[in-house]
Amino acid sequence: MTAVLLEVNGVTLQYKTPRHLVTATYRVGFTVYQGDRYVILGPSGCGKSTLLKAVGGFMPPVEGSIRIRGREVDAPGPDRMMVFQEFEQLMPWKTVFQNVLFPMKVTKKFLPEQAKARATAVIEKVKLTEFQDVYPHMLSGGMKMRVAIARAMALEPDILLMDEPFAALDALTRRAMQQELLSLWDQLRFTVLFVTHSIEEAIIVGSRILVLSPHPGRVRAELDAGNIDYTNIDKPEFGAMSKRIHKLLFGNETDHAEANEVNQGARA
Amino acid sequence: MNEPQHRPEFESELVDSGVIGDVERPLSFVERVVNNEGVQRLAILVVLLVVWELYARWLDNSLLFPTFTETVQTFWHDIRSGVLIDRTITSLRTLALGYVIGLALAGLFTTFAVASGIGTRILSTLTAMFNPLPAIALLPLALIWFGLGTPSLVFVIVHSVLWAVALNTLIGFRSVPETLRMSGRNVGLTGARYVGLILIPAAFPSILAGLKIGWAFAWRTLVAAELVFGVSSRSGGIGWYIFEARNDLDTATVFSGLLTVILIGLFVESVIFRTIEARTVNLWGMQR
Numbered sequence: 001m002t003a004v005l006l007e008v009n010g011v012t013l014q015y016k017t018p019r020h021l022v023t024a025t026y027r028v029g030f031t032v033y034q035g036d037r038y039v040i041l042g043p044s045g046c047g048k049s050t051l052l053k054a055v056g057g058f059m060p061p062v063e064g065s066i067r068i069r070g071r072e073v074d075a076p077g078p079d080r081m082m083v084f085q086e087f088e089q090l091m092p093w094k095t096v097f098q099n100v101l102f103p104m105k106v107t108k109k110f111l112p113e114q115a116k117a118r119a120t121a122v123i124e125k126v127k128l129t130e131f132q133d134v135y136p137h138m139l140s141g142g143m144k145m146r147v148a149i150a151r152a153m154a155l156e157p158d159i160l161l162m163d164e165p166f167a168a169l170d171a172l173t174r175r176a177m178q179q180e181l182l183s184l185w186d187q188l189r190f191t192v193l194f195v196t197h198s199i200e201e202a203i204i205v206g207s208r209i210l211v212l213s214p215h216p217g218r219v220r221a222e223l224d225a226g227n228i229d230y231t232n233i234d235k236p237e238f239g240a241m242s243k244r245i246h247k248l249l250f251g252n253e254t255d256h257a258e259a260n261e262v263n264q265g266a267r268a
Numbered sequence: 269m270n271e272p273q274h275r276p277e278f279e280s281e282l283v284d285s286g287v288i289g290d291v292e293r294p295l296s297f298v299e300r301v302v303n304n305e306g307v308q309r310l311a312i313l314v315v316l317l318v319v320w321e322l323y324a325r326w327l328d329n330s331l332l333f334p335t336f337t338e339t340v341q342t343f344w345h346d347i348r349s350g351v352l353i354d355r356t357i358t359s360l361r362t363l364a365l366g367y368v369i370g371l372a373l374a375g376l377f378t379t380f381a382v383a384s385g386i387g388t389r390i391l392s393t394l395t396a397m398f399n400p401l402p403a404i405a406l407l408p409l410a411l412i413w414f415g416l417g418t419p420s421l422v423f424v425i426v427h428s429v430l431w432a433v434a435l436n437t438l439i440g441f442r443s444v445p446e447t448l449r450m451s452g453r454n455v456g457l458t459g460a461r462y463v464g465l466i467l468i469p470a471a472f473p474s475i476l477a478g479l480k481i482g483w484a485f486a487w488r489t490l491v492a493a494e495l496v497f498g499v500s501s502r503s504g505g506i507g508w509y510i511f512e513a514r515n516d517l518d519t520a521t522v523f524s525g526l527l528t529v530i531l532i533g534l535f536v537e538s539v540i541f542r543t544i545e546a547r548t549v550n551l552w553g554m555q556r
Contacts, residue, residue: 089448
């Protein structure tokens, strides 16, 4: 269970806007082990989403290397399934069932009968069985997100890449989704790389937290949060962890420490 | 003194909402019939026909404006004698040929255009040049190049279909959300499979709009072109039917030809395209 899955070494990422060459991250390095719930946390504009896209293979690093199971990442692939923040990641022309089935069909990773059985099983896991023949536009935001997670998990990727998947949800749904993700992880023990700008979410969801500095993103710390989740959200260790991260991100200006979310709203 | 008034908290039992009856109640039969789009359209049609009939009777000049009943009689007579059906089939065959070739070319052009930036610019420039050019204006040129006959007609139809469809498809492809593109590439789709499985369905509302515009352009171009040079080899089309009748000053037959053009237009728009829409973009919630 302690195998190294993903190695990111000294990765610098740059992208061009029509007017500027933006450096998103500078020499970022970290290692994700099998079964980790690895969270990348940082304020808006620290390049964490860009970093996730690079791991997804959508963007080559200017410097450094990204390896998954020792193999260099050079293109998008179904071994790294992405779950996005936006709801429009589902294909509106396919039902929930067809959406979940689609990656398995395209990649031919499973036999047709096996793929169908897997789709049914994973839809049941995310509690959407009665909606499996419904088109995405009839689902709520939380349900769409569950379909996206189910679709990614059904393929059994090496790693699940989640780009602020719950950021567009309302607070109550978001909490429910965090718990659901954790209970799915308890059952299936997949590896997930999770990007967020919420300190609270990072502590609840993560077993390891990589703290990135703002613009350009550089590694500030890597913390262990495996023993803290939503069951001890009112315990002192939760508050202590939250304060520690806050300090790492903003130095000593902790006067407005009640602000739990780092730059809510705009996405990195 | 600007502090809000302090008030006690309270919790209460839910009020019984049974008095308003069912939370969901089906609309009555009459309400549903009146709200039905088809019924409303039919009612509009009936009113128009009644106005036509009354006006024509009041005018009482069948050379200028035949009555609806007279037109329908001629229409029915020509259908039973087979003339009208024959003419319509000739037209539709030419139309189908031009439409299919136009679509194939549009598909080819847009595939080329999405593959590269320069392709996009070539197609944008071409559509900007040729889309405003009326197809019928190319007919004289087509006659010189292809002579009197079906090839000339097909050429102008292709011209009228190609640019409208290509333009709409390109716009549709461009407006596919980035997230959807990425989730397609994420599962390893590239090239033709990526276009076929992600771009085309995602851009379908736009493509369908292009198909509708292309069909309308093609149909009117065809009828107009047939009016200009009429017969192609032995069998003329619906435009020729109208043209012949005008030469004979047989206005009722002209009307019955126009009626045919309208009926086919209505059928394609409200039966064929409507069905496609209901089974695709409406079902998928991509268009209301």
